[in-house]
Amino acid sequence: MARYVVGVDLGTTNCSLAFALAEAEDPTKPSPIEQLDVPQVVGLNDASPRPLLPSFLYLAAPGEFPPKALDLPWKAGADRAVGVFARDHGAKSPGRLVSSAKSWLSHAGVDRRSAILPWSAPPEVAKVSPVEASAAYLAHLRDAWNAGAGKDAGGRLEEQEVLLTVPASFDAVARELTVEAAKQAGLAGVTLLEEPQAAFYAWLAEAGDRWRKQVKVGDVILVCDVGGGTTDFTLIAVEGRDGDLALNRLAVGEHILLGGDNMDLALAYSVAATLPRGMEGLDAAQRVALNHACRAAKEALFADPKKKSAPVAILGRGSKVIGGSIKAELDRETLDRVLVDGFLPMCEPTDQPAKGRRVGLAEIGLPYAADPAITRHLARFLNRQAGSLHAEGGVIRPSAVLFNGGVFKADPLRNRVLEVLSNWAGKPVPELRSNDLDLAVARGAAYYGQVRRGRGVRIRGGVARSYYVGLETSAPAVPGIEPEIKALCVVPMGMEEGTDADVPGPELGLVVGEPAVFRFLSSTTRRDDPVGAVVERWAPEEIQELAPLETALAVEGESEGATVPVRLHARVNEVGTLELSCRSARDDRRWSLEFNVREPGEE
Amino acid sequence: MNRFWLALRTFWRTLTEADFAARVEPLFSDRPTGPDLRILAVLQRDGRLVDFLEEDIDGYGDAEVGAAVRDIHRGCRKALHDYLSIEPVLTGAEESSVRIPADFDPAAVRLIGNVDAKPPFQGVLKHHGWRVRSVRLPVLPVARDDSSVLSPAEVEIP
Numbered sequence: 001m002a003r004y005v006v007g008v009d010l011g012t013t014n015c016s017l018a019f020a021l022a023e024a025e026d027p028t029k030p031s032p033i034e035q036l037d038v039p040q041v042v043g044l045n046d047a048s049p050r051p052l053l054p055s056f057l058y059l060a061a062p063g064e065f066p067p068k069a070l071d072l073p074w075k076a077g078a079d080r081a082v083g084v085f086a087r088d089h090g091a092k093s094p095g096r097l098v099s100s101a102k103s104w105l106s107h108a109g110v111d112r113r114s115a116i117l118p119w120s121a122p123p124e125v126a127k128v129s130p131v132e133a134s135a136a137y138l139a140h141l142r143d144a145w146n147a148g149a150g151k152d153a154g155g156r157l158e159e160q161e162v163l164l165t166v167p168a169s170f171d172a173v174a175r176e177l178t179v180e181a182a183k184q185a186g187l188a189g190v191t192l193l194e195e196p197q198a199a200f201y202a203w204l205a206e207a208g209d210r211w212r213k214q215v216k217v218g219d220v221i222l223v224c225d226v227g228g229g230t231t232d233f234t235l236i237a238v239e240g241r242d243g244d245l246a247l248n249r250l251a252v253g254e255h256i257l258l259g260g261d262n263m264d265l266a267l268a269y270s271v272a273a274t275l276p277r278g279m280e281g282l283d284a285a286q287r288v289a290l291n292h293a294c295r296a297a298k299e300a301l302f303a304d305p306k307k308k309s310a311p312v313a314i315l316g317r318g319s320k321v322i323g324g325s326i327k328a329e330l331d332r333e334t335l336d337r338v339l340v341d342g343f344l345p346m347c348e349p350t351d352q353p354a355k356g357r358r359v360g361l362a363e364i365g366l367p368y369a370a371d372p373a374i375t376r377h378l379a380r381f382l383n384r385q386a387g388s389l390h391a392e393g394g395v396i397r398p399s400a401v402l403f404n405g406g407v408f409k410a411d412p413l414r415n416r417v418l419e420v421l422s423n424w425a426g427k428p429v430p431e432l433r434s435n436d437l438d439l440a441v442a443r444g445a446a447y448y449g450q451v452r453r454g455r456g457v458r459i460r461g462g463v464a465r466s467y468y469v470g471l472e473t474s475a476p477a478v479p480g481i482e483p484e485i486k487a488l489c490v491v492p493m494g495m496e497e498g499t500d501a502d503v504p505g506p507e508l509g510l511v512v513g514e515p516a517v518f519r520f521l522s523s524t525t526r527r528d529d530p531v532g533a534v535v536e537r538w539a540p541e542e543i544q545e546l547a548p549l550e551t552a553l554a555v556e557g558e559s560e561g562a563t564v565p566v567r568l569h570a571r572v573n574e575v576g577t578l579e580l581s582c583r584s585a586r587d588d589r590r591w592s593l594e595f596n597v598r599e600p601g602e603e
Numbered sequence: 604m605n606r607f608w609l610a611l612r613t614f615w616r617t618l619t620e621a622d623f624a625a626r627v628e629p630l631f632s633d634r635p636t637g638p639d640l641r642i643l644a645v646l647q648r649d650g651r652l653v654d655f656l657e658e659d660i661d662g663y664g665d666a667e668v669g670a671a672v673r674d675i676h677r678g679c680r681k682a683l684h685d686y687l688s689i690e691p692v693l694t695g696a697e698e699s700s701v702r703i704p705a706d707f708d709p710a711a712v713r714l715i716g717n718v719d720a721k722p723p724f725q726g727v728l729k730h731h732g733w734r735v736r737s738v739r740l741p742v743l744p745v746a747r748d749d750s751s752v753l754s755p756a757e758v759e760i761p
Contacts, residue, residue: 043645043648043649044755048685048686048739049739050685092759293674296677311670311673313670313671313673313674314674315651315674315675316654316671319654319657319658320654320658321651321654321655321658321675322655322658322663322667322668322671323658323662323663325667325670327670
């Protein structure tokens with residue numbers, strides 16, 4: 001029996017952990033939520049607690065540091081570091097730094113279970129897979145918990161109810177790999193929760209019963225979550241049910257690799273452009289210093305609207321701090337141009353993000369968003385969902401916005417998003433105020449753990465996408481052209497956790513002794529396809545292909561090469577992942593389908 | 604202080620606990636060591652304080668010094684707050700009047716001016732003083748602090 005409900009935010013750039021007692025003294029009220037300060041290596045020989053655990057893993061070279069310098073209270077002889085020191089030192093020695101593991105976890109273009117990170121590491125580095133890196137962050141949180149709160153019997157994190165958050169835009173494969181990382185870290189019983197929903201729960205937890213006064217039936221709330229590396233949109237509808245308010249997650253956006261880190265980098269580049277030798281004239285450590293200084297200058301300017309500019313100083317690289325220092329300035333005009341107009345430009349509700357490859361800001365390997373304009377991505381999201389939801393007049397006008405992510409601590413950035421949405425709506429769109437934009441997701445997840453125990457209101461919504469298995473059409477094969485496929489809906493959008501369904505439709509034939517491979521597809525907009533529906537044609541952006549599904553039929557009793565007629569079966573489990581299987585039409589044998597995340601064409 | 608009891612306890616814990624023994628050992632060493640150095644190392648690491656104090660700043664203009672100090676200040680301040688909680692000894696506003704009882708702690712309050720007045724003293728608070736409320740030094744034991752390095756030399760391999 002779990003003593004605590006624990007919310008874990010496994011972020012692209014920062015992780016955090018919040019917890020609450022599972023059983024409250026007053027069963028009608030949620031228990032107070034606390035934050036775990038995470039001990040981590042912040043410098044050599046210095047393991048100190050910090051509220052956030054930066055999601056960076058540094059793989060130290062043999063003999064690079066003095067013995068025991070990376071030790072943690074719970075671990076001696078460590079040869080790798082997670083957290084602040086990994087991030088800061090890794091910026092100076094990037095060849096051994098694993099970063100953005102979460103973005104790699106959702107990147108279908110690579111084999112996510114093979115050791116590919118750090119992406120640009122020299123051959124002598126023992127690389128890790130995106131799954132292993134994510135597991136390393138979770139294992140660090142587990143050990144930090146077990147060394148502190150978990151020291152009592154029954155207090156270990158493995159025994160608690162852990163809610164792990166993932167972007168709403170994560171597809172079934174990325175969710176599955178996240179659960180796999182949790183298992184590697186010894187957390188076998190996690191439950192997944194979408195991050196924007198977690199942010200919404202944090203708002204509910206904070207507002208208490210007052211939330212019912214701040215929204216009304218018919219409202220559609222936009223959760224605008226801009227994290228370090230990803231932008232995530234979600235729509236939540238307020239509905240009336242049995243005389244009370246109910247919440248329903250209507251739609252989630254696509255995976256957009258664009259976030260606060262891109263903003264900080266863009267700002268650093270524009271300040272570096274004013275230096276005599278530009279960014280090229282700075283070494284790795286000075287670039288990090290420039291990044292820090294720009295962030296501080298940005299915060300100073302955003303905090304005081306009257307200030308015209310803020311100094312940006314990069315201290316001397318050597319022991320001469322003043323003599324070698326480089327001075328620059330961030331003025332308000334640059335700040336507004338780069339951040340407010342660059343990332344949140346005013347635009348029309350019908351605008352689309354620009355396509356094409358973006359150079360300069362992209363880290364090698366990851367498919368970063370081509371257009372940095374978050375507002376245009378938002379326009380596209382609302383536009384596409386309007387069609388999908390059959391919204392009146394073909395547009396969705398959110399009635400309120402809940403922001404999440406450290407980026408939105410800055411008033412001008414929140415105000416710009418509100419201004420754009422108000423323009424589109426033709427009337428002011430209010431903001432639902434949230435206090436802690438950095439830690440809200442973990443706190444909200446800990447709150448959700450209590451909601452699952454009946455203390456508080458639950459957001460409904462089910463599966464955020466519809467999923468399809470590709471069926472090859474019987475069109476004549478043309479050499480060099482892939483046969484067209486039809487999409488058989490196996491999981492309809494909105495299918496609830498803990499339910500399962502037989503997929504009606506054609507019987508499929510599996511060949512005994514051969515691996516069977518199914519193409520697997522998904523959509524964030526096709527909400528009207530029932531299970532068993534066959535989609536013949538679709539627009540390219542409507543349905544995306546994911547990693548294929550695979551199963552192998554053991555020969556057992558059948559003659560090799562024989563065909564077994566099967567039907568598909570889908571289940572959405574309590575964890576929040578999909579279980580797809582083939583069931584024999586003749587007897588009660590079944591074969592589960594697994595995701596094959598190997599790089600396409602690797603075999 | 605019961606020194607006999609303290610000596611016994613120290614003897615026993617030094618014998619049975621490796622961590623404790625590692626903390627006692629430096630007391631018998633002539634090498635510079637101890638928590639003060641750790642704070643200094645952290646202030647150098649996060650705020651470049653030693654670099655700043657060791658640099659000859661006579662040759663630089665006020666603007667140059669000012670720009671750099673802002674950064675040094677930010678780093679040192681953050682480090683200070685990360686590792687120590689510091690608060691005023693007396694909470695009243697400076698330049699306001701304050702009453703000091705007869706049994707005041709002379710280590711925490713220093714009287715200046717007419718120090719021969721009769722207690723309780725009625726005076727003006729000139730500086731509220733500072734005291735450390737709590738210390739959050741690195742979790743690891745001091746044992747490894749067996750070196751005089753405040754900040755390692757840095758060498759980049761191309």
